[in-house]
Amino acid sequence: MPATVIDITASLDGFVAGPDASVEHPLGRGGERLHEWAYDSAAWRARHGETGGETGVDDEAIREQITGMGAVVMGRRMFSGGSGPWEDDPMADGWWGDEPPFGVPVFVVTHHRRAPLEKGGTTFVFVTDGVEAAHAQARTAAGERNISVGGGADVVQQLLAAGLVDKLRLHVAPILLGDGVRLFERLDPGRLRFEPQRVVHSPRATHVHYLVHR
């Protein structure tokens, strides 16, 4: 049964980006430290066209994210910098370069219409009628494989609120950010139940898998 799986990294104090996030510093002040657990892993390096790297728990966490992935849903700011019209966005082609590390269709939730964008083996499709519509398109595209959701917090919250998430793989970086973008906000506490399914850790992160019940 194909699942919708969130993979997201938060600080110990619950932030997915630090304070003062901007086009220049999309992860906010100190936020690049969130993902230090990933950068040296063999799977991350391979995904970004590099060789070598570490194996182990953190590497395995990346591999699990990629395995079985048939489509991606992401927020506008995870694709590029802005939130206004595309013609005003200096990052209109996205953060992901000419060889985005997806290789499956990516559905970008945005308020601004735009034709699909092909980059390497990845097609970005821009969906303007909301997260649920993006999820439905991703469902069709993914077929028997999983839908992967990596952020931002807004998209994650909307999918959780809509009852569309089967699994949350929460990667907790053992740092404090103090302020920034919170992962869990604007959710009805009574409507979601999480069930810990698996936990592993390295010195750089804990990786907690939750089944999501609603």
Add this chain to the structure above:
Amino acid sequence: MPATVIDITASLDGFVAGPDASVEHPLGRGGERLHEWAYDSAAWRARHGETGGETGVDDEAIREQITGMGAVVMGRRMFSGGSGPWEDDPMADGWWGDEPPFGVPVFVVTHHRRAPLEKGGTTFVFVTDGVEAAHAQARTAAGERNISVGGGADVVQQLLAAGLVDKLRLHVAPILLGDGVRLFERLDPGRLRFEPQRVVHSPRATHVHYLVHR
């Protein structure tokens, strides 16, 4: 080497008590769900004078907290309901009944002077010159054993900020509270580093042990 160890339970969204905490509902709205992982365990029941109960990961988490404990530091509201003068506090003798489950000296951080209180095998000592003073007294009382800190969030934050914590055992209940008392606040993000040391889980909680570096 005797350590100062925090054992505290937080929700997935980082709260140690829900909204609208009061003397009647010290854990706030929904907050009693935080500790559901503990109530059925054999160690919890034994600590509260009952027999039976479950063994396993959650039970072990309680046992670890008790083992090697030589003194406790807690905040005023974890001892009783109020924060004003004792004579105005309907819970002046505390939540803990005639047989408090500590059996070691407990140092209560408060703004209001009061003579020590003996209950069962537990002596509560009221410390009015701050968290660091309470910690120093606990250090002397604990000798070669550990200082256990169970909350509230204020005391935890002050001890972390003062660099007096060696280990954080964070018990994460897989629920959202949406609002309430946050565990991590008012801390300087750059001054603390946490290192995951061990993680285990049951369907009811994840138990994450961090070494705390400063």
